[in-house]
Amino acid sequence: xxxxxxxxxxxxxxxxxxxxxxxxxxxxxxxxxxxxxxxxxxxxxxxxxxxxxxxxxxxxxxxxxxxxxxxxxxxxxxxxxxxxxxxxxxxxxxxxxxxxxxxxxxxxxxxxxxxxxxxxxxxxxxxxxxxxxxxxxxxxxxxxxxxxxxxxxxxxxxxxxxxxxxxxxxxxxxxxxxxxxxxxxxxxxxxxxxxxxxxxxxxxxxxxxxxxxxxxxxxxxxxxxxxxxxxxxxxxxxxxxxxxxxxxxxxxxxxxxxxxxxxxxxxxxxxxxxxxxxxxxxxxxxxxxxxxxxxxxxxxxxxxxxxxxxxxxxxxxxxxxxxxxxxxxxxxxxxxxxxxxxxxxxxxxxxxxxxxxxxxxxxxxxxxxxxxxxxxxxxxxxxxxxxxxxxxxxxxxxxxxxxxxxxxxxxxxxxxxxxxxxxxxxxxxxxxxxxxxxxxxxxxxxxxxxxxxxxxxxxxxxxxxxxxxxxxxxxxxxxxxxxxxxxxxxxxxxxxxxxxxxxxxxxxxxxxxxxxxxxxxxxxxxxxxxxxxxxxxxxxxxxxxxxxxxxxxxxxxxxxxxxxxxxxxxxxxxxxxxxxxxxxxxxxxxxxxxxxxxxxxxxxxxxxxxxxxxxxxxxxxxxxxxxxxxxxxxxxxxxxxxxxxxxxxxxxxxxxxxxxxxxxxxxxxxxxxxxxxx
Numbered sequence: 001x002x003x004x005x006x007x008x009x010x011x012x013x014x015x016x017x018x019x020x021x022x023x024x025x026x027x028x029x030x031x032x033x034x035x036x037x038x039x040x041x042x043x044x045x046x047x048x049x050x051x052x053x054x055x056x057x058x059x060x061x062x063x064x065x066x067x068x069x070x071x072x073x074x075x076x077x078x079x080x081x082x083x084x085x086x087x088x089x090x091x092x093x094x095x096x097x098x099x100x101x102x103x104x105x106x107x108x109x110x111x112x113x114x115x116x117x118x119x120x121x122x123x124x125x126x127x128x129x130x131x132x133x134x135x136x137x138x139x140x141x142x143x144x145x146x147x148x149x150x151x152x153x154x155x156x157x158x159x160x161x162x163x164x165x166x167x168x169x170x171x172x173x174x175x176x177x178x179x180x181x182x183x184x185x186x187x188x189x190x191x192x193x194x195x196x197x198x199x200x201x202x203x204x205x206x207x208x209x210x211x212x213x214x215x216x217x218x219x220x221x222x223x224x225x226x227x228x229x230x231x232x233x234x235x236x237x238x239x240x241x242x243x244x245x246x247x248x249x250x251x252x253x254x255x256x257x258x259x260x261x262x263x264x265x266x267x268x269x270x271x272x273x274x275x276x277x278x279x280x281x282x283x284x285x286x287x288x289x290x291x292x293x294x295x296x297x298x299x300x301x302x303x304x305x306x307x308x309x310x311x312x313x314x315x316x317x318x319x320x321x322x323x324x325x326x327x328x329x330x331x332x333x334x335x336x337x338x339x340x341x342x343x344x345x346x347x348x349x350x351x352x353x354x355x356x357x358x359x360x361x362x363x364x365x366x367x368x369x370x371x372x373x374x375x376x377x378x379x380x381x382x383x384x385x386x387x388x389x390x391x392x393x394x395x396x397x398x399x400x401x402x403x404x405x406x407x408x409x410x411x412x413x414x415x416x417x418x419x420x421x422x423x424x425x426x427x428x429x430x431x432x433x434x435x436x437x438x439x440x441x442x443x444x445x446x447x448x449x450x451x452x453x454x455x456x457x458x459x460x461x462x463x464x465x466x467x468x469x470x471x472x473x474x475x476x477x478x479x480x481x482x483x484x485x486x487x488x489x490x491x492x493x494x495x496x497x498x499x500x501x502x503x504x505x506x507x508x509x510x511x512x513x514x515x516x517x518x519x520x521x522x523x524x525x526x527x528x529x530x531x532x533x534x535x536x537x538x539x540x541x542x543x544x545x546x547x548x549x550x551x552x553x554x555x556x557x558x559x560x561x562x563x564x565x566x567x568x569x570x571x572x573x574x575x576x577x578x579x580x581x582x583x584x585x586x587x588x589x590x591x592x593x594x595x596x597x598x599x600x601x602x603x604x605x606x607x608x609x610x611x612x613x614x615x616x617x618x619x620x621x622x623x624x625x626x627x628x629x630x631x632x633x634x635x636x637x638x639x640x641x642x643x644x645x646x647x648x649x650x651x652x653x654x655x656x657x658x659x660x661x662x663x664x665x666x667x668x669x670x671x672x673x674x675x676x677x678x
Contacts, residue, residue, distance in 0.1 A: 021060075021136070025102040030136055031061050033127070035094045037144055037158040038086050045145055050082030052143035057089065060136035104129070107200055110207035114302045115180045121170055123160040125182055125193075127151075129201040132193040150190035174336070179343075180302065181295025195288070196295040214296070215303050215310065218275040221265035222386065227379050228263055230539055234370045235263075241347065241367055243271045245308060248347040249365065253355045254372030256441075257409025261315055263372070264349045268311040275349075276300055278314045290319055294340075304346040313349040321350065322357045334359060341365040373537040374407060378505050383410040384417070391421040399427035406431070407507060408438045451498050452639060454618035460492040460635060461605045469602070470503045473579075479539070482573060482580040482597065484547075486587035487604030489667070490636020494545060496604075497581040501541040504579070509540040513549045521561070525568040536577035547582035551590045566591055573597040606632045606664070620645070620656055628657045630664070637663040 021027040038046075038053055101109075108129060112122040130137040131151060137159075146155045153171065157164040170177055171191055177183045182197045193201070203210055228235050241248045252260040268275035278300050279293030288296070297314055304310040314320060323334060342365055355363065363369065375383070381404035388395045395403070403413055416434035423429055457466035473481065483500075485493040494510075501508035509531070516527040528550065535542035544550065550569045552562070570593055573580065582598070584590065595601075607615060612630040617623060619638045624630065641659045650656065 021134075023102060025100055026104065027061065029102060029105075029130075030134075030140075031093060033130070033137070033159050034061065034140060035090045036161050037140065039090050039094070040158055040161070041086075041145070043083060046083035046086055047079040049143060049145060050079060050086050053086055053140075054082055054089075056136070056140050056143050060139065103204070103206070104201065107203065107207060107210065110210070111182070111197075111200060114299075114306075115176065115182070117176065117180075120160075120162055120166060121177055123162060124156060124167060124170055124177065125197065127156055127159040128183060128191065128193040129197050132198040133201045148188065148190050150186075150192050152190055156191070174339075179298060179339075181291070181298035184291060194295045195292050196299060211303055214299055215276050215307075218265055218268075218277050218313070220269065221262045222390075223259060223262045223266060223383070225266060225270065227375070227382060228259065228266070230376050230379060231263075231370060231372070234368065238267055238368055238370060239270050242267055242273070242311060245347065247342070247344050248367045249341045249344050250347070250349050251355070251363070251366045251369040252349060252351045252372060253353065253369065255374070255409060256353055257411030258372040258374060259410060260351045260372050261313075263370075264311075264313045264315075264351060267349070268313075271311070273309055273311040275311045275313050276304075278312060293320060301344065301346060301348070308346065311347055311349065312344075313351065315351045317350045318352045318354065318357060321352065321362060323359060334361065337362055338365060371537055373534075373539070374507070375410060376506055376539055377404050380404040380406075380408075380410060380413065384413055387414040387417045391417050393417055393421050393426065393430070395427050402431055403427065403434065406434050406438060408434055408441070412437045412441065451495060451502065452619075452642075454615075455495060455499060456618065457492075457496060457499055459607075459611050459614050459618065460496065461607055461611060462487075463603045463605075464600075466496060466602070469600070470500055473500060474503050479579050480576045481599040482576060482582070484587070484590075484594070484598040484601040485581060485583045485604060486601070487585070488606060488634065489585055490634035491604035491606060492635040493583040493604055494543065495635065496602075497541065497543045497583070500579075500581065504541065506579075507538060507540045508543055509535050509538065510543045510545060512545045516550065524561070524565050528565070528568050528572060532572040532576070532578070532580075535580075539578060541579045541581060544580070544582045546584065548584045548586050548589050551582070551584075551594050555591075570594070570597060606634050612660075616653075616657070616660075620653065622653050625653055625657060628654070630657065630660055632664045632667075633660050634664075634667075637667075 021030065034053070034057060041049065105126075108122065108126045111117070111125060117125065127137075128151060131141055141151055141155050141159065142149075144155050144158045146152050153164045153167040156162070156167050160167075168189075169175070171183060171185055172178065173185070178185065182194055183191055184194050185191050200210065203213075205213060225235075238250055241250060252263060254260060265275050278297040279288050279295075293314070297312070297320075300310070300312045304312055321337060321340075323337070337359070338361060341362060350366075352358070355369070381400055384395070384400050384403045387410075388400070403416075406413060413430075413434055416430045416437060419433050420426060420430035457470065460466060483497075485496060487493060498508055511531045516524060516531060518524045518527060531542060531544075534540070551566055570591075573594075574597065587601075587603075607630070609629050609631060612633050613624045615633075615635060615638050616630070619642050637660050640663060641656060644659060645651070645656060
């Protein structure tokens with residue numbers, strides 16, 4: 001077979017004969033890239049790579065119809081012959097005019113406009129996009145001079161006609177192509193398109209529809225603006241910042257389930273925008289990688305640049321904003337993350353659980369940081385009501401109160417109600433499920449958070465009218481008050497603190513020695529400070545039980561850490577931001593400086609006979625036998641005896657009275673005889 005005869009057997013690329021491309025325009029685009037690459041090779045390269053390059057032409061464009069003899073002759077062609085053959089193909093089939101734009105071309109042009117790419121950057125994205133979705137382009141790439149399995153700057157240069165040095169500049173770290181999330185570069189000088197670029201390249205949608213697919217509006221929030229009253233003035237500041245547009249980055253942080261995502265949705269609604277979440281899942285509905293999420297974020301920001309009605313939200317951003325290990329830092333360095341915050345042309349919401357994992361340089365670049373503590377009980381009750389209506393679960397007022405009393409995030413209570421409904425249960429099952437979920441999250445079972453049904457502050461003995469005091473505190477607009485409750489064990493000090501929390505409609509945060517004391521240097525002071533911060537964040541009433549452990553007279557301290565611990569307590573009390581109640585059985589042991597730190601001091605005593613008889617009626621639903629008098633008993637004695645009676649099934653009032661007297665004697669250490677009325 002002669003060379004000229006061989007050339008005559010090859011049809012034109014535009015005929016589509018033997019082409020692996022669906023569209024003729026795509027075949028023409030590939031033929032153009034093939035000719036562009038081959039025309040840049042010198043004689044030695046044509047000899048060395050001619051066979052592979054002609055195989056690509058033969059397999060993917062328009063190979064000649066040859067019989068077995070012709071094929072044998074072609075396969076035995078010398079390297080110099082392939083060089084001449086490729087030169088003839090380029091000369092004969094090099095396009096003389098620009099090919100018609102393909103749907104792929106229009107999508108890449110839309111990308112270039114969205115990210116404001118120049119002509120060279122667009123050509124690079126075009127080549128890598130083609131390589132990402134079609135075997136022919138990958139085979140052509142591998143047939144060109146160069147090393148490695150992935151595209152390199154040299155091979156991309158052959159495909160695009162650009163200079164390899166210019167391509168390396170365009171693909172450098174921190175350059176526009178790197179920041180826009182379309183190109184992934186490794187440390188070996190190899191490049192490839194990201195999943196985002198591949199998704200766009202494979203899409204059959206026109207740019208307008210593709211933009212909607214990449215930027216879907218989030219569902220509206222199930223909560224309302226007043227559900228976030230506990231956030232305080234920062235809520236309104238966030239609204240003003242988002243409405244003002246510009247380079248705004250707002251950090252929302254706090255435990256899971258405390259409403260951060262819902263607030264982001266509400267913030268969009270309140271400012272007339274539509275929230276769009278970055279990188280929640282990839283095109284297959286699976287969890288995307290860190291780099292894929294960053295790529296989607298870059299895309300959303302670019303799209304939002306021309307659409308101010310969008311509010312970009314990055315939920316679960318902990319993995320995005322932390323520096324990570326050395327391997328992750330190759331595309332998420334400290335400088336990169338700082339720029340990520342600073343270069344936001346439209347408002348962006350960042351949602352994380354723990355801000356301590358972030359570098360301080362990143363935190364100080366935020367426009368605003370809002371902490372989301374556990375919502376107050378009133379908010380939780382409204383959320384419970386809303387979830388109950390949604391699940392069509394009927395709850396009485398007492399059921400709502402019990403579920404709202406769980407110190408759990410609203411999302412946990414919502415899940416508990418939904419599961420209870422699915423299981424065919426009601427409030428009791430929801431409460432059980434909620435306690436179990438809370439135990440998993442907190443690492444410990446929640447203790448009982450309710451007062452006894454028979455609690456009445458009027459039946460405790462104190463040197464202050466306890467009910468009147470609760471009413472005054474309930475009316476106070478200033479939460480920065482503190483109470484010292486002193487008196488013997490069981491006289492109702494802790495119960496009154498719980499009663500105050502219920503009257504105020506806030507949670508009670510209880511801290512004891514086991515929660516605060518630590519054998520490590522400085523940790524006790526840190527725990528004390530964190531307890532006060534936790535109460536302030538959650539707007540709780542902080543109860544420090546047995547406060548003499550932390551406020552003992554410093555004059556009797558034998559170790560330096562004892563004085564330091566008391567100093568820390570006193571400093572925190574000076575800067576109080578939430579109500580504080582401290583209880584002690586030994587007020588005389590407290591440091592003298594505590595006297596002026598407490599707003600009010602209340603002394604509790606054992607019950608008198610009248611109140612003891614009333615307590616008996618409340619607890620046991622029967623009258624105290626007339627011949628029996630109870631002296632020096634406490635409300636704690638009644639609670640203990642009531643539990644014992646329930647366990648043993650005891651209902652005899654005389655036996656109950658004897659048990660109460662025994663408890664009083666055991667506490668005082670003095671044996672007394674039950675008295676009889678004259």
